[in-house]
Amino acid sequence: MAYVATRGGERAIEQAERLYREALGPITPERVAELRLALPLLVDRVMGEASLYDPDLAALALAQAGGDLYEAVLLLRAWRTTQPRLTIAEPVRQAEILTHRRISAAFKDIPGGQILGPTLDYAHRILATEVMEGETFTPAPVTPAATPAPARQPSLADWQRANGLVADPPRSEVAPDDIPDVTREPLLFPASRAHSLQSLARADTGGLLALGYSAMRGYGNAHPTVNELRLGEAEVMVRHPSGALFSAGRVRVSQAEVTSKGKSGLLDLGFCATFGWNEVKVIAGATLDLNASGAAKGSPVEEEFVLYHTEPVEASGFCIHFKLPHYVTFQSSLDALRGAKTAEKDEVPA
Amino acid sequence: MTLSTLTRPWAAISWGFLDASAKREMRRKMIKAIAVPGCQMPYASREVPMARGWGTGGLQVTLTLLRTDSVVKVIDQGADDSVNAASIRRFLSRVSAAAETWDTLEATLIQSRHRVPEERLREDQVLVLQVPNPEPLRPVQPNMSIARQMHADADYGRLWLVLYEQMVRSGRIMQGAAYPALVNGRHVMTPSPIPRWDVPKLHMARHLTFLSAGREKRLYAVPPFTRVEPLVFSDVPYKVEDHADLVCHRSGLRGVFMNEIPQDGGGSAFEASDSHLGIKAIRRAEGAATTIGPMWYEEGRFRP
Numbered sequence: 001m002a003y004v005a006t007r008g009g010e011r012a013i014e015q016a017e018r019l020y021r022e023a024l025g026p027i028t029p030e031r032v033a034e035l036r037l038a039l040p041l042l043v044d045r046v047m048g049e050a051s052l053y054d055p056d057l058a059a060l061a062l063a064q065a066g067g068d069l070y071e072a073v074l075l076l077r078a079w080r081t082t083q084p085r086l087t088i089a090e091p092v093r094q095a096e097i098l099t100h101r102r103i104s105a106a107f108k109d110i111p112g113g114q115i116l117g118p119t120l121d122y123a124h125r126i127l128a129t130e131v132m133e134g135e136t137f138t139p140a141p142v143t144p145a146a147t148p149a150p151a152r153q154p155s156l157a158d159w160q161r162a163n164g165l166v167a168d169p170p171r172s173e174v175a176p177d178d179i180p181d182v183t184r185e186p187l188l189f190p191a192s193r194a195h196s197l198q199s200l201a202r203a204d205t206g207g208l209l210a211l212g213y214s215a216m217r218g219y220g221n222a223h224p225t226v227n228e229l230r231l232g233e234a235e236v237m238v239r240h241p242s243g244a245l246f247s248a249g250r251v252r253v254s255q256a257e258v259t260s261k262g263k264s265g266l267l268d269l270g271f272c273a274t275f276g277w278n279e280v281k282v283i284a285g286a287t288l289d290l291n292a293s294g295a296a297k298g299s300p301v302e303e304e305f306v307l308y309h310t311e312p313v314e315a316s317g318f319c320i321h322f323k324l325p326h327y328v329t330f331q332s333s334l335d336a337l338r339g340a341k342t343a344e345k346d347e348v349p350a
Numbered sequence: 351m352t353l354s355t356l357t358r359p360w361a362a363i364s365w366g367f368l369d370a371s372a373k374r375e376m377r378r379k380m381i382k383a384i385a386v387p388g389c390q391m392p393y394a395s396r397e398v399p400m401a402r403g404w405g406t407g408g409l410q411v412t413l414t415l416l417r418t419d420s421v422v423k424v425i426d427q428g429a430d431d432s433v434n435a436a437s438i439r440r441f442l443s444r445v446s447a448a449a450e451t452w453d454t455l456e457a458t459l460i461q462s463r464h465r466v467p468e469e470r471l472r473e474d475q476v477l478v479l480q481v482p483n484p485e486p487l488r489p490v491q492p493n494m495s496i497a498r499q500m501h502a503d504a505d506y507g508r509l510w511l512v513l514y515e516q517m518v519r520s521g522r523i524m525q526g527a528a529y530p531a532l533v534n535g536r537h538v539m540t541p542s543p544i545p546r547w548d549v550p551k552l553h554m555a556r557h558l559t560f561l562s563a564g565r566e567k568r569l570y571a572v573p574p575f576t577r578v579e580p581l582v583f584s585d586v587p588y589k590v591e592d593h594a595d596l597v598c599h600r601s602g603l604r605g606v607f608m609n610e611i612p613q614d615g616g617g618s619a620f621e622a623s624d625s626h627l628g629i630k631a632i633r634r635a636e637g638a639a640t641t642i643g644p645m646w647y648e649e650g651r652f653r654p
Contacts, residue, residue: 010431010436013433013437074399077397078398078399081369081372081396081398082364082369082396083369084369183394183396184375184394186392186395187567188495189494297493297496298492298493304494304495308494313397313401316401316402317402317404317406318402318403319403320401321401321402321403321404324404324426324463325426325432326464326543327427328465328527328544328607329464329526331545331591331607331608331610331623332526332527332545332546332547332591334610335526335592335593336522336525336526337524338592339522339592340521340524343521343522
């Protein structure tokens with residue numbers, strides 16, 4: 001069958017996949033464990049974008065994808081979406097987060113104190129080339145503080161609210177089961193607050209940075225001040241069928257609140273939180289949230305523009321789909337093009 | 351009574367991949383889509399084990415429609431063994447008991463990217479078209495929330511304007527594939543990037559067509575015997591691609607949509623885009639017993 005012989009797609013795709021996997025080599029539990037240990041911030045980033053908190057599965061996804069972040073996020077999301085939702089955890093309140101790091105750029109000192117926590121912010125970024133010469137880079141031991149920082153820290157916005165500096169919007173009490181879930185419903189605009197914050201939490205880090213940075217450079221209307229940046233661990237409190245609340249474990253979370261002077265004479269706040277520790281993402285996300293209100297349709301900081309274009313699985317998938325054959329559409333355009341050319345010739349005889 | 355008697359044994363994935371709650375949402379949205387032909391229904395659009403933009407919308411509809419006695423055909427640009435079609439078909443049979451086929455006549459469920467088969471579809475067949483961009487208004491209004499309002503108002507003036515401007519600038523309508531069409535006299539839809547050649551096949555058809563965009567989270571439908579009218583001016587007839595007189599250099603088929611294959615030294619050869627129809631024509635020429643069903647086009651003319 002001459003027609004078939006020139007094709008043979010099924011065999012080709014199988015061998016192409018084998019070629020890719022062969023280059024990665026066998027994936028062992030040891031490799032996954034080592035990845036989880038060695039790359040906690042990458043694991044955090046993938047868990048945040050996948051909306052699935054499971055460092056082992058995230059490390060497995062990274063191993064399987066050979067470190068391709070978009071592939072890893074897709075693997076986790078496709079797994080996550082098939083899992084049943086057993087229960088909805090209690091909301092995490094800021095003042096209850098076990099805080100490792102919490103800083104504010106708005107004040108020199110804040111109630112609860114500036115807690116630097118683990119950071120490379122003030123480190124000199126020098127590549128430890130001695131490792132390549134056979135030496136081990138051993139980090140210097142930490143000297144514990146004389147008085148440890150309190151594990152829980154108040155929210156700075158609470159202080160600002162008490163001092164009449166920020167608006168205190170009326171709070172609507174929504175039963176946890178009734179909170180809209182963007183993974184089970186389409187995202188429509190104007191979006192509910194829950195959908196906006198959920199979309200920011202699972203947005204592409206690089207995408208939020210690009211758009212957030214454009215807002216910071218002047219394409220937005222509000223210049224952010226970091227009101228509070230916090231890295232911590234949150235207890236996942238769920239209710240047992242017997243009625244008792246218990247902690248099902250802890251998840252690493254990061255959150256940023258940025259602020260600027262609003263039109264009403266009060267401070268406006270922008271907020272973003274995500275699974276895992278990812279400071280760039282939450283600062284950029286909070287900046288975009290701050291800029292969203294009142295932004296013109298189609299501007300790079302308007303909510304619909306931001307949220308549709310920073311969806312990592314959708315954006316990366318569509319980008320790579322252009323590799324698929326498009327010869328039918330192309331043929332159709334070609335036909336119109338030639339038709340127009342012929343018509344032109346007919347009109348102006350040589 | 352123990353827990354295990356109340357549940358089914360654990361399985362890594364559900365039958366047909368999607369879990370029951372995802373399928374329930376799909377069914378509801380698909381029924382709504384049938385009820386309001388051509389109207390885009392937003393849906394959650396779960397992630398599936400394929401990249402967005404690679405047929406995930408069509409896949410979710412197909413997975414929801416799958417039954418144990420389904421016979422599925424998957425084509426990409428008309429070809430059954432195109433790499434992505436092969437991958438989707440393999441996935442479908444992997445997660446269900448569905449049988450695979452290349453033959454349009456045997457299929458009960460056809461998932462397609464950018465083509466409608468050349469053999470007529472019957473009332474017992476469902477066509478699922480993969481849709482990259484479900485919004486016909488996108489070229490004139492990239493904002494989805496505003497476009498949704500325009501559909502509600504049947505505000506399609508700017509689409510007509512685009513077509514008119516093409517006439518003025520180029521002397522003809524330049525829209526290639528994805529020609530916008532009015533469905534049931536109410537909603538303008540994009541038929542997905544099928545060639546203009548294929549749009550009449552949806553008009554008053556016997557089969558049901560679903561169009562689903564996974565990345566954009568919208569699905570819509572053309573139920574059987576529903577009007578699908580391409581937007582045209584009353585004095586400028588709708589023009590399909592000029593393929594009526596081309597001959598397939600492999601199968602000898604004529605009067606079907608063709609792929610153009612550039613040849614060394616200039617010039618082009620043509621081959622039937624509906625690859626399995628081509629195979630059947632070759633088999634028939636070789637004397638094998640082969641059934642070619644009734645066609646939408648006869649001698650290059652669409653037969654209503």
